[in-house]
Amino acid sequence: MxxxxxxxxxxxxxxxxxxxxxxxxxxxxxxxxxxxxxxxxxxxxxxxxxxxxxxxxxxxxxxTDFGKKTAANIIRKHRLWEVFLVEKLDFSWDEVHEVAEQLEHIKSPKLIDELDSFLGYPKRDPHGDPIPDKEGNLPQIQKSLLATLEKNEKGVCVGVNDTSSEFLRFLDKQEIGLGQDIEVLDKEPFDDSYLVKINGKEMTISNKVANNIYIQKN
Amino acid sequence: MxxxxxxxxxxxxxxxxxxxxxxxxxxxxxxxxxxxxxxxxxxxxxxxxxxxxxxxxxxxxxxTDFGKKTAANIIRKHRLWEVFLVEKLDFSWDEVHEVAEQLEHIKSPKLIDELDSFLGYPKRDPHGDPIPDKEGNLPQIQKSLLATLEKNEKGVCVGVNDTSSEFLRFLDKQEIGLGQDIEVLDKEPFDDSYLVKINGKEMTISNKVANNIYIQKN
DNA sequence: AATAATTTTTAGGCTTATCTAAAAATTATT
DNA sequence: AATAATTTTTAGATAAGCCTAAAAATTATT
Known part of the structure; x- marks a missing residue:
């Protein structure tokens, strides 16, 4: 322990x-x-x-392998609690981290498995990060930074790199979220910004933002 | 803090x-x-x-008053988590204490109020104990020990005094639980045991047991 | 390669929460 | 009331987790 x-x-x-x-x-x-x-x-x-x-x-x-398994278990707890907070207790994705940092340390053989079941065995946390299974296996999801998309390429938003509440609230304000379709309409060489269409809405996003959004190409 | x-x-x-x-x-x-x-x-x-x-x-x-309020708040958290564990995560009433002991220390302004709302503002924990409100007010419920009932008096089981898992599992085995009707059919002077009818079932319970079950007379 | 800069470790302290053993105060007993 | 028993407090240690400052090792630069 x-x-x-x-x-x-x-x-x-x-x-x-x-x-x-x-x-x-x-x-x-x-x-x-x-x-x-x-x-x-x-x-x-x-x-x-x-x-x-x-x-x-x-x-x-x-x-060590033991260390990795231990780590995966802590992360499993952290991410399951995040799902709980968002899905059941109406937390927004920028509010969950601090509380999950505390909840991840609760020790109970039964608690986490029951929570997992209660939540319907979610595969991802509210930021799109994968949830390790009981054995500590973490499915590695294939994802790329939005910044790696070329002009006219399309993808779906599947995660964020920066999980600070500042960034997450910024995304909320721009109405950018997981599962949304993203298309790069143009890249501006002057400041390396991106003209994109997200969920049907055209907007310009900075290079910094494009480097903190993960997408899955399609 | x-x-x-x-x-x-x-x-x-x-x-x-x-x-x-x-x-x-x-x-x-x-x-x-x-x-x-x-x-x-x-x-x-x-x-x-x-x-x-x-x-x-x-x-x-x-x-002090401050101390009482602080205590009530910790107890509020403990009991709300107990409700959560039983109602949502299928814990039985003898399994919740240890985990709630940990969960009660989680610090979050938002968490407990959201949990309270999620659970539908429960008034009692799984052992029948009242849950203090936000302000730390604990509604004092009028209850008596089953042992105080006279022959032919009736009541409803509203709580337990001993919350050890041994006792709670014993009650489960006897199919005694909160909300059940209890009638004292007879008292045996020899060993101070009670002949009772609980939920329509006749049984003998020891003095010790009768002194650990709370009822509301009716 | 020698020196400078950086990184890492050691040495020694501090705080919190615990302990044992002894001293002090209180309460009970004769 | 004096003594005995019990309770409570003090004194001094210990362990975990952190700190600062200095020493040691490594890495970078001239």
């Missing part, structure tokens, strides 16, 4: 490993967790003793 | 105060929380600094 703090480290290492494929540096963990490198070193030693990570001084850490 | 540990002390003092009406002793808190008297003294000092309790050395503690 892991403490909340340990779980937060495990989850963070998992997320960082998903982008970097090298050993995860002490500093990057510290940055993500808003803590100090020295605290990370301490915790890493503990997680290494518990065989959650492989650690060699000055070389960053890697999750 | 209080730590989980502080919240547990506050809740415990509240529950003890509900039975004893005198100042709550250090030892009684220690016993309930499975901790040592010295730890209780430490925590009491802290809660006193935070104006949650009134404390004079060697004289036990009393909750």
């Amino acid at each position: 892991f403490s909340q703090s340990e779980e937060n480290y495990i989850k963070t290492i998992y997320h960082l490993a998903a982008i970097s494929d090298k050993g995860i540096s002490t500093n990057s963990i510290a940055k993500k967790l808003n803590t100090k490198a020295s605290s990370v070193t301490d915790m890493i030693k503990k997680l290494s003793d518990k065989e959650v990570v492989v650690y060699k001084k000055y070389q960053g850490v890697t999750l | 209080f730590s989980q540990s502080e919240e547990n002390y506050i809740k415990t003092i509240y529950h003890l105060a509900a039975i004893s009406d005198k100042g709550i002793s250090t030892n009684s808190i220690a016993k309930k929380l499975n901790t040592k008297a010295s730890s209780v003294t430490d925590m009491i000092k802290k809660l006193s600094d935070k104006e949650v309790v009134v404390y004079k050395k060697y004289q036990g503690v009393t909750l």
Whole structure:
């Protein structure tokens, strides 16, 4: 059984490993967790003793298979709770993160499986991210950044990269959401902005925005 | 904002105060929380600094109004989560306590009110205990122990005193539950047991059991 | 390759919440 | 009332998780 703090480290290492494929540096963990490198070193030693990570001084850490499974389980809980909050308690997608951060640490053999069943075994969380199954398998969904679309290519919005409430509220304001059809009508070389049609509505979106929306090409 | 540990002390003092009406002793808190008297003294000092309790050395503690409101809020969360677990996630009434102990510490301005609404503003938890409202008001329900019924008196089962899973599972086995009609057919002086009719079924129950079932006379 | 810059680790402290053991105060008993 | 028993508090430790500052190792730059 892991403490909340340990779980937060495990989850963070998992997320960082998903982008970097090298050993995860002490500093990057510290940055993500808003803590100090020295605290990370301490915790890493503990997680290494518990065989959650492989650690060699000055070389960053890697999750063991056990560590990966543990991480997937925490993420499963986090995302299922997010679905619950949005579907059942009328939270909007920019409000769920903070609460799910707390709920993901609840320990109960029965709770999560019942919640999963209650929610109808959802495959994605409110931001389009896949929900790991009981065994910790996370179906890797094929998705691309909207920014990779060429002129006249089309796709469906399937996720977001930035999940900050600022960005999510911005998307709400623009009426951009999951499941919507997106077509790139033109790309503007001057500022790398995009002229797009989203759900039938024409609009211009910045390069930054285009780099934070995931689509599935069609 | 209080730590989980502080919240547990506050809740415990509240529950003890509900039975004893005198100042709550250090030892009684220690016993309930499975901790040592010295730890209780430490925590009491802290809660006193935070104006949650009134404390004079060697004289036990009393909750302030602020403390009572805080306690009611924790209990509100605990009981609403219990309703959720039973009504929505198919937990039985003997399985909910442990998980609710964890869930009651989740901090979110929005979560509990939405949960309350989602559950249809329940008035009682699965054990028949009243759920405090937002303001911390706890409707005091008029109830008596089954043991106080005389021969030929009738009532409805509205709660339990002992909420241990052993007792609750025993009640399930006997098919005794909330809302059921109970009539005392006879009292046996030899062992102070009761011959009762519960939901149309005649049975004998021990004095101990009769002292752990709450009824409303009718 | 030597030096500079950066990253990581170590050393030593702090806070929270716990503990044991001993001292102090209160309550009960003779 | 004096002594015994009990309760409560104090004193001093411990563990988890964090911190700052300094040392050590690694990486980058000249």
